[in-house]
Amino acid sequence: MTSITAPLLEIAVLVLGMMILMIEAFAGKIDKRVLAYAAITSLAIVLLASFFVAPSPSPSLATDFWSFYTADRLAIFFKQFALLTTIFVLIMVIDYAPVVRSSFPGDTSQAGLGEFVALPLFACAGLMYLVSAIDFVFIFVALELVTVSFYVLVSFTRRNPTTLEAGTKYLVLSALSTAFLVYGIAWIFGATGQTNLYRLTAALANPDSDSGAALLGMVFVLVALGFKIAAVPFQIWVPDVYQGAPTPVTAYLSVGSKAAGFVVLIRVLQPFMNLPQTQRLIFVIALLTLIYGNLAALPQTNLKRLLAYSSIAHTGYLLIGVVCFDVRAITFYLVAYLLMTLLSFTVLTIVAQQTGEEISDFDGLAKRSPFLAFAMLIGMVSLAGVPFTAGFLGKFYIFYAAVLQRQIALIVVGVITVGCGFYYYLKVVRAMYWQSGVNTDKISVNGLSRIAISALIIATIWFGIYPQPILDALKK
């Protein structure tokens, strides 16, 4: 059997994106939702193909192309992760189509929908490059591909003023973080003469190298990545952008962008991790992120904004994993986070069109649609960390690593913030099951969404009981 090499996957996704743009431009008469179905099917095929990818040469010895691109287990796993996220986001896009129609300027009834399908594909290709990047230059290029796609996506429904505000905020702050990234890379390159992460390790181990300057560069890079993963104090943009952006895009930002950010963070920090300053720095960021994210989530009444703060809070837990540098714990947590966040956002997309995004709009959802209410229930208890859900096992592995390394401050804060989490996630559950709502219309769910939601529910519970497949995926 001829094996597939890893770069082919990205190329396939890029070609797919361009084809959809072409069809969108030249075949004006077709139903644009067909494009979304075609994209979902093609991504599924790419996802299937990714399981047969040949491993790349060992990154420390590689030359040429393979010196900035790797296809190790981590990269392949997160490529699949990005593909899966994109598939779910596209399913949400189909549900979201009516909103796009109402707030996108254009004369035809489906104006803009084609681009709304194509852009996530480019972002997906960017994410896939990003998780493979082991050279600062390539990290930069891939990150820009993702970010530029998101500039457009975030402000896509541009008739809506809050969306426009979100788009502007994202553009300005993102550009700022990019500047930090480039500046940091320049410092690191100046201090060590290397941009390849593996050669950087060797250069830093050399006692003659100027580790102070490299460290300064690393701090700048950390600022840029902190922006991507929404870590305190670079989280200011998150609530407004998450709330203002179209819901599928918010889901994509909070899952795809964050996961890729963490993979890059792990790769970038690897050379620096034996410097004690780095660990202390991450420790402080983790502490602040946990406290800020959870406390700020407490008074929220808008579900989308609540999920934005919860995304900051989960960054905090993930950063505990980074302090302990337990890649498998981080990976499992990210998978759990993907499942439960996409689940919540999918339900939110459907419910928000009928009533709204406030938590009070979910009052009595159990009566209006038991299926959606149950899905949201699973999403929320998993985010809170109730046992037998993936979210609990994610926290379990993170705390396991933290206890092993005796990170007492992080553990104490972590436990207290878990308590906060129970409060604000179960607030949604209470609204759905205990309050009686004004609106009692039934909510219909189309077939594809129903399948997607069921799959997410089953996966959330399945990985909460049987986590072995994910732990194995990184070991081989």
Add this chain to the structure above:
Amino acid sequence: MVLFTIFCPIVAAVLIMLGAPARKTALATSVLTFLAALFLFVSLDHDHADFQHVSSFSISPEWRLSFTTGVDGLSVIMVLLASIVTLAAVWFAGTIERHENAFYACLLFISGGAIGAFASIDLFFFYALIPTFLLIGIWGSGNRVAAAWKITIYLAIGSFILLLGLILLYQSFPLASRSFDIRVLQTAAGMGQISPDAQRHVYLLLLVGFGILISLFPFHTWAPEAYAAAPAPAAMLHAGVLKKFGLYGLLRLAIPMLPEGARHWATLLIVLLLGNIIYVGLVTIAQRRLDWMLGYSSVMHMGYIFLGIASFGVLGVTGAVVLMFAHGVSIALLFGIAGELRRRTATLAFDELGGLARVMPFAGLAFGLGVFAAIGLPGFANFAGEIMIFFGAFRNGWEIGRFHIFQIATVLALWGVVLSTVYMLRAYRKTFMGNIREQWQKLPDLRPALRVPVLLLVAALLCCGFFPQIFVRMVAPTFRTSLSANAGMQSCSHGAVRRQQTIGLGQEDIPPTFIKATASRQTRGHNDLATK
């Protein structure tokens, strides 16, 4: 068989959710579960301390994690308790106006989860079942006070502290013996593989974590609220069964694995449990509603059980197990009757009730029996448990230097009996005695069908009260093995044997073999010291 008792209620709950007739299915299931649990109880070979009826499914070979169930003497008593209380709770539930299916499904889920936790030999599943089913119990069963977020946050923080304790426990074993299998861990701990330092840390975490779930003194404020607000069947399960999770966890994990930790924190635990007995006891006297009074009294009785656990001798610990069973059954009886009263009168305030025994003689009698049991009058199971705890604590398993604090604690705890007499009899007088109000003249007594669960509960109380040996014989092997591994610490051994003989009452409750075992354990302990 164990799997059947766990999954029978859960499968039935799913069926009810899917639309099976709620009450019939639930009743049939709980009867089946009860019979299965009874069969387990009778068929258990109580000469062996190991787990029986073991079945296991591997989940994660790398973490040595598997879903393993089985019962020994301790857990089979808990399983029996859970099934009896479930049966009574389902029977008492009657017709529910809103969400009948969801309500019955919740009751059965709680029951299945509780039995699963008691019968689980795997540390991970044992842990995971506890907060999940506590949450279902609090949230799912129509408990409006879940809106007072205190309960949820207490449970969340408590269970995550507990999680940290268990992670630390797991990690404090050397790599080769790390496993989630409680049997493996106990063997390894018996060989002294946990350092004393680690034991202290883990014990404190477990004490606080379980303590929050059991409502140990400073963390108890959520409990009365939760019980008082829950519908009667849910309150029966909460106070009767779910609260025993934490105690069971301490007995299963802390006693066999962390003797040094228990030693180190014994004084702290004594102070806290006296808080439960004296402080909460006084608070209970001040209550003006029957349901709140019952809620507080159930918090207060946890103090006795903690005293038994703190005593760290076979006698006291066995007494704690007997009292766990007794308390579970008696509080279920009291909450059940109180629920029936509330259904008829729509109030439980003492000021508005009175003289009800005249119109409801059967309910009055049943409640009276429950009250006598809760006070600890001889002939009821509670008496057997309490007397063993008091003697066990007085004669505790520690060295002579600790003796005084335990004696003081026992004396103070005995005053707790007076306190509970005061509030229980007062409640009985205000509810069933005295002048009856005009509007209660026409109240109907309990239906004949409802008398069945009452008789079942009373029978269980009397049976265990007159023949506590049945239970003692079941539990003793479990702790004989685990507490004898710890015998080296008992330096008050020669005095203890003599004292044992002078305590006449203690012998009535304990089979002779049991005393022999205690004595031989203590001489062995003495030899250990001598060789050192």
